Amino acid sequence: MAENGNRNQNQAKIVPPYIKAIAGSIGGVVEACCLQPIDVIKTRLQLDRSGTYKGIIHCGATVARTEGVRALWKGLTPFATHLTLKYALRMGTNAVLQAAFKDPKTGMLTNQARLISGFGAGALEALVIVTPFEVVKIRLQQQRGLSPELLKYKGPVHCAHLIIREEGLLGMWAGAAPTVMRNGTNQAAMFTAKYTFDKLLWIKQEGDGKVLQPWQSMISGFLAGTAGPICTGPFDVVKTRLMAQGQAGVDGKYKGMFHAIKTIFAEEGLLTLWKGLLPRLMRIPPGQAIMWAVADQVTAMYEKKLLAA
Template sequence: MEKTQSDSPNAVKKAIPPYVKALSGSLGGIVEASCLQPIDVIKTRLQLDRTGGYRGIIHCGTTVARTEGVRALWKGLTPFATHLTLKYALRMGSNAVLQGAFKDAQTGKVSNHGRFISGFGAGVLEALVIVTPFEVVKIRLQQQRGLSHELLKYKGPVHCARTIIREEGLRGLWSGASPTVMRNGTNQAAMFSAKNAFDVLLWKKHEGDGRVLLPWQSMISGFLAGTAGPICTGPFDVVKTRLMAQGRGVGELKYKGLFHAIRTIYAEEGLLALWKGLLPRLMRIPPGQAIVWGVADQVIGLYEKQYLPLAPL
C-alpha cells in the first residue's frame, strides 16, 4: 500500500506554494464563469426588480431570453469571467500566504481560528482589489434592457468602465465597497474553514498529505462549503447590488450607504427583500464552488503528489 504523509508519525507537512494555489483558482474560475453566467444574470435582475415584474427564476430567465435574446443571459460574461479568474487567483494565493503566518513551526498545521482569519483576510482583499470594480461594471451591463445595441448606454465592459469614471469619477467603480467587503470576508472565512473540515470529515484528506481527491469528492466538499455563505450574507449582497447599480452622476442617490440601504429596503419592501435573489445565489454559489474545487484540488493534489515527498523529522 502506498504510504502518504498522514500515515507517517514522523512526517512534516510541507507548504504548497501560493502560486500553485493561485493558478488552481484561476483555472477553476474560468470553468465556473462559463457554466453559471446565466444564473448570475437572473440573480442580478431579481435583486434590481422593485416592482415584482419577474415572478421567479424561471419567469425571469424566459422573459430575458424572449425579449432580449438568449445571448442576453450571458450579458457581462467578459468582466464576469475575468473577474472570477483574477478573484480566485488572488483569493487562493492570498489565503495561502496568510495561512503561512498561522502555521505551527513544528508540525506545519493551521489552527481553525487561523484558517478562519486567513479566509476573512483573503475575502476582504479580493473585495477591495478585484470584486467591487468588476461587479460594478457587470451589474451596470446586466441591468440594461433591450435588443438594440445602439440604444444601450454601455456598449461593453471597457466602454462601461470609461463611462462610469467620466461621469462619476474613479470612486464610481467602488460603489458598494462596504457590503462587498462584509460579504466576501464572511463568505471566504466560512468557505475555507468548511472546505477543510468537510475534506477531513468525509474523505480523511489533510492538506499536504500527498493524496489527490477524486473530482467528485472535491465537488461534494466544495458544494457543501458554499451553502452557508449566501444565507448569512444575503442582505449584504442585495445592498451591494443596489449600491452598484445606481449612478453617482444622476441626481440624489437613493441609497447613501450600507446601513441606510438596509433601512430603506426594509422600510419600503419588507424584511424578505433583503434576501431577494437568494435562490439563484444558492443555485450559483454552491455549484460554482463545486466546479472551482473540482478543478483546483486536481491541480493542488497533483503538485502535492509530485513535489511534496515525505520529509522525515
Template sequence: MADQTGKSQKSIPPYVKAVAGSIGGVMEACCLQPIDVIKTRLQLDRSGAYKGIVHCGTTIVRTEGVRALWKGLTPFATHLTLKYALRMGSNAVLQSAFKDSNSGNLSNQGRFFAGFGAGVLEALVIVTPFEVVKIRLQQQRGLSHELLKYKGPVHCARLIIREEGILGLWAGAAPTVMRNGTNQAAMFSAKNAFDRLLWKKHEGDGKVLQPWQSMISGFLAGTAGPICTGPFDVVKTRLMAQSRSGGELKYKGMVHAIPTIYREEGLRALWKGLLPRLMRIPPGQAIMWAVADQVTGLYERKYIHNAPL
C-alpha cells in the same frame, strides 16, 4: 511540519494555488453566468416585473434573446479568474502566517481569519470594480445595441470614471467586503472540514481527491455563505447599480440602504435573489474545487511526495 492530526504536512506554494483557482474560475464563469444574470435582475426588480427564477429567465430570453443570459460574461470571467487567483494565493500566504511557529499547526481560528483576510483583499482589489461594471451591463434591458448606455465592459468602465470619478468603480465596497470576508472565512474552514470528515484528506498528504469528491465538499462548503450574507449581497447590488450621474442617490451607503429596503419592501427583500445565489455559488464552488484540487493534488504527488502520476 505536522498538522493537527500529527500527519506530515508540507505547504503547497501560493502560486500553485493561485493558478489552480484561476483555471477553476474560468470553468465556473462559463457554466453559471446565466444564473448570475437572473440573480442580478431579481435583486434590482422593485416593481415585481419578474415572478421568480424561471419567469425571469424566460422573460429575458423572450425580450432580449438567449445571448442576454451571458451579458457581462467578459468582466465576470475575468473577475472570477483574477479573484480566485488572488483568493487562493493570499489565503495560502495568510495561512502560513497564522501557523504556529513551533509546531507548524494551523488552528481552526487561524484558518477562519486567513479566509476572512483573503475575502477582504479580493473584495477591495478585484471584486468591487468588476462587479460594478458587470451589474451595470446586466441591468440594461433591450435588444438594440445603439440604445444601450453601456456598449461593453471597457466602455462601461470608462463612462463610470468620466461621469462619477474613479471611486464610482468602488460603489458598494463596504457590503462587498463584509460579504466576501464572511463568505471566504466560512468556505475555507468548511471545505477543509468536509475534506477531512468525508474523505480523510489532509492538505499536503499527497492524496488526490476524485473530482466528484471535491465537488461534494465544495458544494457543501459554498452553501452557508449565501444564506448568512444575503442582505450584504442585495445592498451591494443596489449600491453598485445606482449611477452618481443621475442626481441624488436613493441609497447613501450600506447602513442607510438596509433599513430603507426593509422599510419599503419588507424583510424578505433583503434576501432577494437568494435562490439563484444558491443555484450559482455552491455549484460554482463545486466546479472550481473540482479543478483546483486536481491541480494542487497533482503538484503534491509530483513535487512533495515524488509519487507517480
C-alpha cells in the same frame, strides 16, 4: 533528529501560494462559463422593484424571450475575468495568511486562524478585484435589450470608462463596504468548511499526497458554499443596489450600506434583504463545486508529481 527531519519533510510538502493561485484561476474560468446565466437572473431579480419577474424560471424565460438567449450571458467577459483574478488572489492570499498564522513548531493551524485567513482573503479580493468588476458587470446586466445603439454601455471597457468619466474613479468602488462584508464572511466560512468536509468525509489533508476524485471535491465544495449566501444575503442585495444606482445618477436614493439596509427594510420589507437568495444558492454552491473540482486536481498534480520527486 528524526523528529526534525519529519517536520522539515511535512513543511516541504506544503503547496506554495502560487500553485493555489493558479489552481483557483483555472477553476474560475470553468465556473464562469457554466454559471453566468444564473448570475444574470440573480441581478435582474435583485433590481426588480416593480414585480416584473415572478421567479427564477419566469425571469430567465422572460430575458431569453424578449432579449435573446445571448442576454443570459451578458457581462460574461468581466465576470470570467473577475472570477479568474479573484480566485487567484483569494487562494494565494489565503495560503499566505494561513502560513503566517501556523504554529512555527507544530505547523498546525487553529480554526480561529483559518477563519481570520479566509476573511482577510475575502476582504482583500473585494477591494482589489470584486467591487470594480461587479460594478461593471451589474451596470451591463441591468440594461435591457441587445441593440448596441439603444444601450448606454457598449461593453466592459466602455462601461468602465463612462463610469469614471461621469462619476469619478470612486464610482468603480460603489458598494465597497457591503462587498467587503459579504466576501470576507463568505471566505471565512468557505475555507474553514472545505477543510472540515475534506477531513471528515474523505480523510484528506493538504500535503498528504491523497488525490480526491473530482466528485469528492465537488461534494466538499458544494457543502462549503451553502452557508455563506444565507448569512450574507442582505450585504449582497445592498451591494447590488448601490452598484446599480451610481454616484451621480437620478436614482441615488441610498447613501451608504446602513442607510440602504434601513431604507429597503422600511419600504420593501425584511425578506427583500434576501431577494435573489435562491439564484445565489443555485450559483454559489455549484460554482464552488466546479471550482474546487478543478483546483483540487491542479493542486493534486503538484503534490503527486513534483513533491514526490
